[in-house]
Amino acid sequence: MAPQPGVCLCQIHVVLFVAILAVFPQRDLSSKDSTARQASKMTVTEETTRQDVSLELVDEIKQSLSGTFGMGFDLWELSGGWHVVNDSVISPHQAKHDPLFEPDVPRCLQDVTRENSVCRLAPLDAARSLLIIPITSDHGPLMAATANVSASSAEDLLKLGHLFQSYHDQSRLLVDLDRQKNALIVQIGDSFEELSLFRNFAEQLEISEAVADLSTTFHTALPLVCRTVKAESVVLVFEPRLQDGKPPASPNGFPVDRFVWSGNHTIENNVCLQVIEHFKSDATIQPVVVNRLNETSKSADLPGVRDLILTRMAKGGHQMGWLIAFNRTLRQGLDELGGRLPLSQFEFGSSEANVLSCTARMLAAHWRNVQQFREKEQLLVNMVRVMVSAIEAKDEYTSGHSERVALYSRLLGQALELDESECERLYLTGLVHDVGKIGVSDATLRKKGKLTDKEFKEIKRHPEVGWSILQELEQLRYVLPGVVYHHESCDGKGYPDGLAGEDIPRDGRIIAIADAYDAMTSDRPYRQGMSCTQALSILCDGAGSQWDPQMVRTFVDVSADIAQTQQNYCRKSPPVRCTGNTTAEPSNEKTRRRQQGYTLIEMVTVLMIIAILAVATFPRFLDSLAHHRLQSAAQRIELDLKLARDHAIASSSNCGAKFDVAGDLYVLFPDIKNPDHPTEPYSTRLSREPYHCRLVSVDFGGDNEVVFNGHGVPDSNGSIRVEHRTKQRLILLNGSTGEIVIQ
Ligand SMILES: [Fe+2]
Structure with missing residues (x-):
């Protein structure tokens, strides 16, 4: 039946x-x-x-x-x-x-x-x-x-x-x-929630995103944890800084509240601290789970706490804080078949404890990774800043230009609503935008008057020289568009490629505006810097022809911030090294870092950057050095020949210079004294400091000396060839006019 x-x-x-x-x-x-x-x-x-x-x-x-x-x-x-x-x-x-x-x-x-x-x-x-x-x-x-x-x-x-x-x-x-x-099904659902939690974590913890905003990572992660462990609330409690008592700060500088809550914030912060105090000795190794605390005598000290999980957040022995889940949300009830839910559904257990523990470990590891990433990034920026300072030190009038351009570019990027990482990249691009000027001679860089076509041609090479230097650095590839194209013009009349309009990469257009503004508002030996208003007016006049019109408008919109930045900019004075000390008035943080010592990876990173920079820049440095020494030697010969000529005119008698090719020196005669050593005849040894050059050949009508008569006219045409390593410089003397030309 x-x-x-x-x-x-x-x-x-x-x-x-x-x-x-x-x-x-x-x-x-x-x-x-x-x-x-x-x-x-x-x-x-x-x-x-x-x-x-x-x-x-x-x-x-x-x-x-x-x-x-x-x-x-x-x-x-x-x-x-x-x-x-x-x-x-x-x-x-x-x-x-x-x-x-x-x-x-x-x-x-x-x-x-x-x-x-x-x-x-x-x-x-x-x-x-x-x-x-x-x-x-x-x-x-x-x-x-x-x-x-x-x-x-x-x-x-x-x-x-x-x-x-x-x-x-x-x-x-x-x-x-x-x-x-x-x-x-319930178990699979819980496991799926845990997997979802950790997958979401993985997405959140991508280093590039998290660096931008570590606080967002915390505020995004905690609700996921709260939902997964079915807690009324989850709180992240950071350790206070013991040294100065200040609230903890995230690695990227912005302050993080000591208590980061998710869920119903019905429990007082001081109760969290008491929970930690009560249970931290048991939570050193593994999480502590307590259910129905309200039925024990401890509940009077911990109002609002019924159930809890306490887990430590630490990395490499460094205690960062505590993660606490409060009060299981599920209470007694019936399942779909009318039966009562098992106990595991309305109390915290080992599963929830594991989730919280893993979360704490991941957050701690992530935080530490971000710290180290930021330290490496800052190290790179500092290295670049040092390199740029070394280049700018050649000319005190352009000193600080790159950093100001970097600051203005970052401000303009923020005003254009670029994300934080792009703005930081713009800052670094601004720092190195003129690094190619290392390949431009000092004479051209420091020239006060109008540049000749040849000199201007030399100057115009600096974006490409900068590219050739920086493209060696994989980590700085993103600066290349700004470096190469910051002298392009919207009408296509710029250099090096003559790009026009939006064909010019965005970073190039941004740096161009910041560069022009700083150049116009900075003092030069031959002119006073313009006022901000004048510079903005010129930018507006050139909007659409030279500069991107939308970017110029935005730049003008934030001109008050630009002016404030300009005003606040104060080039850091070099630190003063005390006797017997290798650091100058170090901050507490620097002292701590020095006492702790740098890690091997930090030292290796520094050495690698130095090595890469050395490999990339050393040949150009040698070229620049050779150019500088040859130019100095040639100018010295030119000055000394003019000195002999002036003596001849002044004394209405013959004066001249006699060259000794084998000895790399020459002597002025007959009785011209060395101003530094009045008892000695005036002689110059080109092989010594600061020239380090070699006399290759001297030819004054088949002779090795030139004589100026009482009218300052030389007795013949002449040529003097000097050499430094593989480079040479030729000094020509016109026997008719007395003109001296350096080639
Ligand atoms: Fe430039």
Whole structure:
């Protein structure tokens, strides 16, 4: 006989009851008294459920039995002895007047209990039997249904009863499987949430993004953790700085609140500190989990705290702070099948503790990585700044130009709403935009008057020279567009490539405006710097022809900030080194870093940067040095020949210079004295400091000396060739005019 739907519903409820009574596996909690509390909880649950079954389900059980067997059943419950739960089937009158029935039923049920609950018939007399259908749990008999049946139909009804029990067992198995499936689904869901959490972390912790805003990482990560561990709130508590008592700052400089909250911020900050104080000794190695703290004596000290997980945030022995989850959000309730949720669903356990612990470790590692990344980045910027300062030191009037251009470019980038990392790149681009001027001779760079075409051609090479230097540095590739194209013009008349409009890379257009503004507003030896208003006016006039019109408008919009930056700019004076000290008035931070020593990777990084810079710039440095020495030597010869000529004119007698090619020197004659050594004749040795040059050849009409007569006219044309390494310089003397030309 097929069981009816009503039977199934009844059995499901019974089985649910049975399942709830089954003790779920105890969770491996770190809290010391968690197991005792769980046992206490089971007792309460069992009592509650037993009452619920008696009151709510008896009618359904009775109806399903009646629907299956076509007759009424009486329900008995084994609670302090068998007793009738509901006497509506057999009326009190019937029970009272059927002396065979009532006294024998408890005895029969006791037999059933003793014989391990099998559906059975208990003969009452020749005509009647008692059909007994036990309803059991895993712990034994729980209820029993009985019916007084005629002996003639008793055997058939017994078969039906066995079928009923068999179906009952199968249904219970199915429901158990269904429950296990649901438990697995919950477990998979939790695991998926954990995976999602860590995947989101991975996205958040991408170094390029996080560097921009570490605080955003914290504020994004904590809600994910809070949701995953199903806590009312999660808080990140940073360690205070012990040295100065100031609140902690993130590696990129902006302050981070000591308490970063997510979820309902209903617990006071000082309670967090007390939680840490109470439990930190236990949380040194692994997280501490405490549930139902409000039922203990500690709750008075920690108002609002019911459950908590405390985990340490540390990296490499460096304590950064604590991560705390407060109060599990899920409370007691029923699952989809009407059963009570397992204990693990409404208390913190090892799973949640692991999530919090992993999160704390990842945040600590990330923070440390960001710190190290920023230190390396700052090291690179400082190296670049040193390099630029060395170049600018050649001309005091352009000193600081690159840094100001960097500051203006970053401001303009911010006004153009570029993101923070792009603005920082613009700053670095501004710093190095003129690094190619290392390849321009000092004479041209320092020339006060108008440049000749040749000199201008030399100057125009500096963007490309800068590119050739910097392209060696992989880490600085992003500065190349700004370096190469900062002298392009929107009308296509700039250099080096004559690009026009938006074909000019964005960074080139930005640097061009900042560069022009600083050049116009800075003092030069031959002119006073313009006012800001004048410079802005010129920029506006050139907008569209020379400079990007939109960028000029934006630059004008933020001109107050630009002017303020210009005003605040104060070139750092070189540090003063004290005797016996290698640092000059170091800050506390510098002292600490020095005391700790730099890490191997920092030193290797510095050495690599120096090596790369040396490899990239050394040949050009040698070229520049050779050019400088040859030029100095040639100018010295020119001056000395003019000195001899002036002496000749002044004394109206012959004066001249005699060259010794083998000795790399020349002497003025006849009685011209050396102003530095008046007792000695005026001689110059070109192989010595500061020239380090060699005389290659001297030819004055086949002679090695030139003589100026009393009118200052030389006795012949002449040529003098000097050399430094592989480079040479030729000084020509025109015998007719006395003009001296350096080639
Ligand atoms: Fe330039």
